[in-house]
Amino acid sequence: MPVDADPDDLGGAGVADTEDALPINELFHSLQGEGRLAGVPSVFVRTSGCNLRCWFCDSYRTSWEPAHAWLDLTEVVAEIERHDADHVVLTGGEPLVHDESVPLLERLDAAGYHTTVETNGTIHRDAPIDLASVSPKLSSSTPSADLVADGTPRSDGKSVDSAAAERHEAERLDLNALARLVEDYDTQLKFVVTGPDDLPEIDRLVERVRDAASATVADADVLLMPEGTTREALDATRETVAELALDRGYRYTPRLHVDLWNDAPGT
Template sequence: MLISEIFHSPQGEGKWIGVPSIFIRTSGCNLRCWFCDTPYTSWNPEGEKMSVDQILEHITQYDCEHVVVTGGEPMLSHEIESLTQRLHADGKIITIETAGTILSDVHADLMSISPKLSNSIPVKDPAWAHRHDARRDQPTVIHELIKRHPYQIKFVVDQREDIAEIEDYLIRYPEIDRAHVYLMPQGITAEMLAERMPWIEEVAAQLGCQVTRRMHIELWGNVRGK
């Protein structure tokens, strides 16, 4: 697997916000969100080739039960199946953070899906804009992921205009329990997040969804290893 970084930090978003976790960040992505906060795993992927054995050995330095496999898009790697099965055998509680475009036979105690809305399309890069738009919504994958695993859905909200698209998405997937849906602001600084959060909280209440902070950005900014 191409691994960008492995680190220990509190989970910054969603259901298990604040929970101490080991993050295994894979490098490589099939999408190109213009606002990607980890471009070193997407636009300019970099990392170190590591076997599953090497990854498991590396994380033994952390006395921690929760493991988050993130990216990039971790479901791109076929080795994620072996990695998650062995993490599970070791008693780890596993979150997989994915855009929900690829299906794989993994073990996940929480499948954290962040569907990419049209607000993510990199319009300034026409070639990638076309590929990204064609790949970002995969209904069969979404249906299977939420059927197979405990899940949460996290929408990145940039502008008020995004809300109509979120409402349409939830109508198209009626099996999604809105209690498991989180709206979170787009932003790479605490100031950007704070600017959007008040109206996002209002909208979430109207939709019957939840909101999530992005605690890691609030505390440390958009830095690696947090």
């Protein structure tokens, strides 16, 4: 547990022993909402705990205020097998902060599942990953001191922790980890775009990854996704981001789970 070594720090419940166990925030069956496999029925395993603190985090209860139950890997696999899906998405939070994500991926690979790992790209692990969905965080992800976590005043009135904001800014990019992910796995680079001002930074970062990695990063492997965790928010960004993707030759990715279900829990 590299991020929060004490299970209590993750707000945990259930199994206290972390060996062979993962802190699970949600496990559910739905359609993949983003990226190349958008629309594919998948089982989502959402781990709790993240090394970053993006202000727009759409899985707030895995990062800013983590909540979860500890499940051992046998329980996780059994729960996955209850659903009729060939695809498993290991997401978070940041699933690769957890050592036990590797043996989970090995078990899923042995069972014949296609696995996608959704990661912020700051950590590389050797594991059987079929698709690395890497979402590097731009400077616009860093919370400013006066910004609250979900963009609206939180009910508890708690403001962003400035130490967390500084750590986020220091750790949000690791070019070596990004290059190794691109080299070792079939990869999509997925960027949350808040507006046109993000594009020069995305272009520069894509070029830096291309320079650092021995593998090719095609324009079609660079995905632009509109920022927004509600239909109303997406209405304001969707068309702009689609036009930016068209202009750059990058791929646009929808957020189907927001379009279809307004990002309700378990979707």
